[in-house]
Amino acid sequence: MFVERNYSILRARVIEIINRAFPMRRREMVYFDSAATSWPKPPEVWQAMEHFIKEVGASPGRAGHRRTVEANQIVDETRQLLASLFNINDPERIVFTLNATDALNMAIKGLMSQGEHVITSSMEHNSVTRPLHTLESHGVQVTKIKCDRQGKIDLNQVEQAIRPNTRAIVLTHASNVVGTIMPVQDIGRIAAKHNIHFVLDAAQTAGILNIDVKRLNVSVLTFPGHKGLMGPQGTGGLFIREDVNLRT
Numbered sequence: 001m002f003v004e005r006n007y008s009i010l011r012a013r014v015i016e017i018i019n020r021a022f023p024m025r026r027r028e029m030v031y032f033d034s035a036a037t038s039w040p041k042p043p044e045v046w047q048a049m050e051h052f053i054k055e056v057g058a059s060p061g062r063a064g065h066r067r068t069v070e071a072n073q074i075v076d077e078t079r080q081l082l083a084s085l086f087n088i089n090d091p092e093r094i095v096f097t098l099n100a101t102d103a104l105n106m107a108i109k110g111l112m113s114q115g116e117h118v119i120t121s122s123m124e125h126n127s128v129t130r131p132l133h134t135l136e137s138h139g140v141q142v143t144k145i146k147c148d149r150q151g152k153i154d155l156n157q158v159e160q161a162i163r164p165n166t167r168a169i170v171l172t173h174a175s176n177v178v179g180t181i182m183p184v185q186d187i188g189r190i191a192a193k194h195n196i197h198f199v200l201d202a203a204q205t206a207g208i209l210n211i212d213v214k215r216l217n218v219s220v221l222t223f224p225g226h227k228g229l230m231g232p233q234g235t236g237g238l239f240i241r242e243d244v245n246l247r248t
């Protein structure tokens with residue numbers, strides 16, 4: 001009885017605080033799950049989707065009629081916008097995927113072969129650790145650099161972990177758990193110095209932080225469309241630098 005009364009007083013107090021903080025629309029809910037997917041999306045996003053479904057509705061590049069041409073233009077324009085956002089020379093090096101997990105699986109499994117070595121960190125999302133775990137059972141060697149309690153990575157440990165057969169460093173740009181921003185410029189410098197690939201998981205940073213693939217020496221950039229870029233769910237992509245061949 002006592003617990004119930006206190007609970008309802010507390011509940012009423014919380015509702016009062018929320019109502020005061022959010023007097024406008026949607027005050028019944030405060031959305032805190034933006035690291036998983038952004039919401040609400042800007043009206044331009046669902047208006048563009050509505051336009052596509054109602055007015056275009058064709059597969060890009062599959063025929064020569066007006067609707068497929070427009071669908072193609074939309075895809076091209078999206079590639080160009082992404083290329084200018086990430087400072088990519090050739091928009092054709094961008095591949096669209098279902099999400100960042102899909103892009104990371106393509107990048108990691110397409111890059112690494114049996115007998116090769118890859119360096120990663122203890123701050124990675126499952127979409128990095130799981131494909132790497134699978135690859136370990138196929139003869140890929142994985143070094144996981146343990147980050148400290150703030151999620152910071154020791155650059156000396158990264159450099160010391162490099163072996164003659166190291167092919168890539170796979171690293172998140174920002175942790176989805178503690179928010180730590182990784183020293184990606186230094187990692188890119190280390191990768192360039194040792195002539196190894198740098199795969200950057202920009203799931204939490206694409207559309208939020210500045211990402212310049214040339215300045216950061218990124219070989220493969222993976223990103224979601226549905227988080228910081230404010231696109232719909234089911235969208236993502238990867239950029240594959242000209243000198244990188246991914247097996248499919």
Ligand SMILES: Cc1ncc(COP(=O)(O)O)c(C=O)c1O
Pocket residue numbers: 035036099100101102124125127172174175176201203204223224225236
């Ligand atoms: C750091 C990081 N990498 C990858 C992913 C996977 O992203 P997606 O939901 O687009 O598959 C997430 C998702 O939260 C993430 O936080």
